[in-house]
Amino acid sequence: MQQTARNSGNQTSSVKVRDFHLIHTMECGQLFRYRRVGDWYYVHSGDKFFKIRQGESRLEFSGADKDFIRHFFSLDVPMKDVLSEIPLDRHTRRAIRLYYGLRIIRQDPWECLLSYLCSIASNIPKIQRCLDGLARVFGEEVRLDEVKGYSLPESNQIASVGARRAVPLLKGLGLGFRSKYVYEVSQRVDSAYLESLRGLSYPEAKEKLMELPGVGEKVADCVLLFSLDFVGAFPVDRWIDRAIRTFYFKGKKVSPREVQSFVSDYFGRYGGYAQQYLFHYSRTVLGKDFFQGKQ
DNA sequence: TATCAGGGCGATC
DNA sequence: GATCGCCCTGAT
Numbered sequence: 001m002q003q004t005a006r007n008s009g010n011q012t013s014s015v016k017v018r019d020f021h022l023i024h025t026m027e028c029g030q031l032f033r034y035r036r037v038g039d040w041y042y043v044h045s046g047d048k049f050f051k052i053r054q055g056e057s058r059l060e061f062s063g064a065d066k067d068f069i070r071h072f073f074s075l076d077v078p079m080k081d082v083l084s085e086i087p088l089d090r091h092t093r094r095a096i097r098l099y100y101g102l103r104i105i106r107q108d109p110w111e112c113l114l115s116y117l118c119s120i121a122s123n124i125p126k127i128q129r130c131l132d133g134l135a136r137v138f139g140e141e142v143r144l145d146e147v148k149g150y151s152l153p154e155s156n157q158i159a160s161v162g163a164r165r166a167v168p169l170l171k172g173l174g175l176g177f178r179s180k181y182v183y184e185v186s187q188r189v190d191s192a193y194l195e196s197l198r199g200l201s202y203p204e205a206k207e208k209l210m211e212l213p214g215v216g217e218k219v220a221d222c223v224l225l226f227s228l229d230f231v232g233a234f235p236v237d238r239w240i241d242r243a244i245r246t247f248y249f250k251g252k253k254v255s256p257r258e259v260q261s262f263v264s265d266y267f268g269r270y271g272g273y274a275q276q277y278l279f280h281y282s283r284t285v286l287g288k289d290f291f292q293g294k295q
Numbered sequence: 296t297a298t299c300a301g302g303g304c305g306a307t308c
Numbered sequence: 309g310a311t312c313g314c315c316c317t318g319a320t
Contacts, residue, residue: 120302176316237301
């Protein structure tokens, strides 16, 4: 309810942007807690609930300050430099041309972890349903304009419920076998712990995350890339796996391990950006049929 | 009614 | 270290 008061100010700010495309950034599948209302995106992150839209070269927003927006959308990242370090081949070139201005969002680490635990063997609408349910049950109401939403809970708000009550509750929200992952992880970590991983090397931070139940390579890489600034992390999910095999191995039989090691040395230190462009490209342009026909 | 999805895990070879 | 069956649930 404090959030309601805090967010009730309706003044709009704006910031000039270049090499940034809001729609691509929002719709590429990295972020789940948003809703589109007209040309505005209403976005949840931590205790923020803000709205944002893009004009020609300006972002217009309210509910968050300029510094937050800059940081959240990685507007400080020099896109030209980043893209110049991605190896240009037929596929990356097309992906970048199509989705130029897509940036990696800096999510709240705990919410990002929660999101990608929910994403296991799932799909975007269902992930969003799970997260919204989680927010409604455990979180707090927030409001901006006439739009109402709920913030996601901190880990201790889930942990304090106790396993006996929490796990069935989570299953009731549709989390299924992910319920025990979410509950156990919420017992083991908090935001401060996740923040502390920034101080580690990429392999160390990844190893720490993978100690958590439900966190394998893919989920760990997502959390590292989308919330902890490890822009070299290259999450390999089903889509990217199919894309990499098709684009770079021409259907030759290779193990998951070989795919993983290929992407980590081919795409370089901004591999995460390459991943996101290729990911969005393979989903929206090529689609499922392309790969099914291929294999 | 069976199968599969934007994985992880434990068992097995 | 590679492969497989299972895990919940909703969609086809």
